[in-house]
Amino acid sequence: xxxxxxxxxxxxxxxxxxxxxxxxxxxxxxxxxxxxxxxxxxxxxxxxxxxxxxxxxxxxxxxxxxxxxxxxxxxxxxxxxxxxxxxxxxxxxxxxxxxxxxxxxxxxxxxxxxxxxxxxxxxxxxxxxxxxxxxxxxxxx
Numbered sequence: 559x560x561x562x563x564x565x566x567x568x569x570x571x572x573x574x575x576x577x578x579x580x581x582x583x584x585x586x587x588x589x590x591x592x593x594x595x596x597x598x599x600x601x602x603x604x605x606x607x608x609x610x611x612x613x614x615x616x617x618x619x620x621x622x623x624x625x626x627x628x629x630x631x632x633x634x635x636x637x638x639x640x641x642x643x644x645x646x647x648x649x650x651x652x653x654x655x656x657x658x659x660x661x662x663x664x665x666x667x668x669x670x671x672x673x674x675x676x677x678x679x680x681x682x683x684x685x686x687x688x689x690x691x692x693x694x695x696x697x698x699x
Contacts, residue, residue, distance in 0.1 A: 561645050562638035564677045565659045565669040571597040574604070574625035578611055581624055586611070593656055595665050596628050602635075602658060602665045604628035635660045636669060646674050 572585060572594045585594060586608065593607040606628040614622050635658045636645045645657055649671045659667045 559642045560638060561636050561640045561642055561657075561659060561669050564642060564673055565638070565667040566673065567667040569595060569665065569668050571595045571665065572606065572624055574598050574623065574628065576624045578614060578619035578622045578624065578627065581606065582611060582619060593668075594624075595658055595668065596624055597665060601663060602633070602660060604630040605633060605656075605658060633658060637661060638666055642674060642677075645669055646671075646678075649674070 570585065570589060570591060572581060574596050581594070585591065593605060595602060596604040596606055603625075606624045610627040610629065611619070614627060632652075634648060634652050634654050636648065638659055638661055649655070649657060649669075655671050657669045658665060659669055
């Protein structure tokens with residue numbers, strides 16, 4: 559099953575020139591999110607998280623921009639066609655909570671660890687193996 563079946567496409571992004579104060583006040587606290595892809599001129603530039611913000615004393619948030627604290631490298635990315643289990647393995651190996659889903663150099667969405675686990679739990683509860691798994695089982699029989 560590919561990442562495309564689970565990832566969120568409706569992602570809130572932020573520009574790199576946004577101050578940390580604006581990020582916290584207008585994005586983190588208002589939306590209740592902990593991480594934001596940073597997009598400039600339609601291209602993925604990085605990701606900024608609560609952890610990045612916490613490295614700067616709050617009294618200095620007006621002086622720092624997202625670009626100054628965001629993670630640029632490594633950016634953990636997957637394609638929509640990446641197998642979901644491979645993405646889950648990458649989340650665990652890199653100990654990150656989200657992967658950026660990129661297609662043709664542009665941000666397509668975000669895959670979170672919690673979304674993958676919720677999806678797998680629901681499948682297990684329903685006893686559902688998915689179409690691809692069912693077709694594979696039929697071919698093998």
